[in-house]
Amino acid sequence: MESLFDMLRDKLKEKGYKLTTQRRVIYDVFIDNQESHLSPEEVYDMVKDKYPEIGLATVYRTLQLFEELDVIYKLNFDDGCNRYELNTNTNHHQHHHLICMECGKVSEVEIDLLDKLEEKVEKESKFKIVDHNVKFFGYCEDCQK
Amino acid sequence: MESLFDMLRDKLKEKGYKLTTQRRVIYDVFIDNQESHLSPEEVYDMVKDKYPEIGLATVYRTLQLFEELDVIYKLNFDDGCNRYELNTNTNHHQHHHLICMECGKVSEVEIDLLDKLEEKVEKESKFKIVDHNVKFFGYCEDCQK
DNA sequence: ATGTTAAATGCAAATAAATATCATTTGATA
């Protein structure tokens, strides 16, 4: 039974990339913050605790690499920076975001009604669909008052 | 029976904003390019044909204003800039995007199965949902070959 | 173990999109 970390190592090896300390440490930050939607700057700050010598450019490069390897995926909450979250292979496809239009808070919903929808869209269009992304906009509990 | 343009004028007046030539011309660009997803730079280039004196900052400011007035809405195709499309009041809510992961082409789907989904999500979470946004990722007809 | 080599890093400089500043102009109303 392969852990998430084993998968990272295998994916890196398969593509001829090296498993560096920096990549380990960045990976750990995502493991330790699975409920978060981290920006490059936030990752940088957290990584510096364990590995102060790291450069911001390395963080950016690593995030790109991890995204390419499907280790993390990119989110967009329109707040001026990219955000990323760990791909645990269980959150994918039925894990979407609720964005509060008042305070900007983002929460999660676990729901999967979209498989039917994908089929329908594939029939109507000529696209071969492999993924979807759903965002809901509204007002969170606190901001409804 | 009120035209889209009348609505723009009313909305501006209501909030104490002025109907300037620049705003008219930018609005016309959206009317003339309803199928497009325009970036600020693209709007700027098109506007300059009719109104060469316009400044890029005015385009940015106008796009923000139009978005605030729900005259246009913002899209994100992760290509390094904001993109906008006209809100015709008919495309809203059942108009979503198919993004080709190979060539980046974006097409439209008209579909609305999400009302049920919104209800379900509202029950499960404490969010009051007012809008949703769906993107499908896959391969377009040309790139499947 | 050690040497070799391509890949990765850190730093600093460079880009690019978007925003802010401010003197000047303009649209709406009296």
Next chain:
DNA sequence: TATCAAATGATATTTATTTGCATTTAACAT
């Protein structure tokens, strides 16, 4: 037609991200 807040254009600035390059390091072969 005069008034005045709002809007504009030009330019400078900010902020996120990327790039160039000399140096370091992980992976692999010997």
